[in-house]
Amino acid sequence: MKRELFLLLATVLVVDALFIAGYFLFHLDAAGDPAKIGYTAAWTVVTLLVVLRGLSRIRSLRHRG
Secondary structure, three states: HHHHHHHHHHHHHHHHHHHHHHHHHHHHHOOOOOHHHHHHHHHHHHHHHHHHHHHHHHHHHHHHO
C-alpha cells in the first residue's frame, strides 16, 4: 500500500510539473482568459483522474487485507 501511495504522489507531481511547463511553453501567461480557464480545467480534470485512479487502487488493496 505504501508503494501505491508513493506512486500516487509521484504521478500527481509529474502531472503538475508537465502542466506548469506547458503553461510557459505555450505562453499562456499572455493568452486570453478563455484559454487560461480551459487549461486550468484540463489540468484539474487530469489531476482528478489520476487521484481517483490512485485512491481506488489503494482502497482495493486495503479491502484485500
